[in-house]
Amino acid sequence: QQPVQSPQAVxxxxxxxxxxxxxxxxxxxxxxxxRQKHGEAPVFLMILLKGGEQKxxxxxxxxxxxxxxxxxxxxxxxxxxxxxxYFCGTEKSDSWGKLQFGAGTQVVVTP
Amino acid sequence: xxxxxxxxxxxITETGRQVTLMCHQTWSHSYMFWYRQDLGHGLRLIYYSxxxxxxxxxxxxxxxxxxxxxxxxxPLTLESATRSQTSVYFCASMLRPGELFFxxxxxLTVL
Numbered sequence: 001q002q003p004v005q006s007p008q009a010v011x012x013x014x015x016x017x018x019x020x021x022x023x024x025x026x027x028x029x030x031x032x033x034x035r036q037k038h039g040e041a042p043v044f045l046m047i048l049l050k051g052g053e054q055k056x057x058x059x060x061x062x063x064x065x066x067x068x069x070x071x072x073x074x075x076x077x078x079x080x081x082x083x084x085x086y087f088c089g090t091e092k093s094d095s096w097g098k099l100q101f102g103a104g105t106q107v108v109v110t111p
Numbered sequence: 112x113x114x115x116x117x118x119x120x121x122x123i124t125e126t127g128r129q130v131t132l133m134c135h136q137t138w139s140h141s142y143m144f145w146y147r148q149d150l151g152h153g154l155r156l157i158y159y160s161x162x163x164x165x166x167x168x169x170x171x172x173x174x175x176x177x178x179x180x181x182x183x184x185x186p187l188t189l190e191s192a193t194r195s196q197t198s199v200y201f202c203a204s205m206l207r208p209g210e211l212f213f214x215x216x217x218x219l220t221v222l
Contacts, residue, residue, distance in 0.1 A: 042201070044211060044212075089154075100156070101155070
């Protein structure tokens with residue numbers, strides 16, 4: 001079953017912050033985050049393994065709450081280059097390498 | 112150049128015809144994947160391969176066939192194309208647990 005992402009879309013002004021959530025009904029081994037620009041391939045941002053660690057990529061960070069099977073992606077002080085669609089991909093321990101992706105969250109950063 | 116390449120990038124075909132999408136990677140990654148991307152569904156896994164001659168079904172395998180006789184190639188065949196298979200298809204590879212590297216995508220239209 002596909003993880004659920006929220007919100008579906010968000011519009012930000014440069015410098016503003018946003019949070020994207022990714023929830024699963026299944027026990028997860030890891031959560032991946034990808035960003036896709038229009039007409040391009042998805043690009044890897046980060047992976048979080050179970051254990052509740054938090055990671056960062058530039059001013060984009062993420063956390064993984066193993067108890068809630070939920071991950072959150074934090075866009076801090078957003079830049080124009082952050083625009084795109086963000087996907088979370090979840091991996092179960094018995095399905096190594098096989099990611100199930102959420103429907104995506106479209107992020108638009110305006111000047 | 113090293114990387115993962117897909118061909119054709121664009122294809123228009125008719126219902127009932129056989130279509131093969133090619134995927135070639137130069138990294139010698141063990142794992143390769145085929146995803147389809149449709150609006151509102153994100154990326155859905157069609158098939159994946161853990162190594163040459165080892166393939167397995169993903170979430171939406173019906174109507175598709177794959178093979179992997181060589182590590183670097185992972186073609187996807189639609190045996191008898193249907194309109195519901197109109198989509199953007201992404202091939203991806205992975206060396207070990209972690210980052211998926213996506214090709215640029217093949218946009219297929221079935222009339």
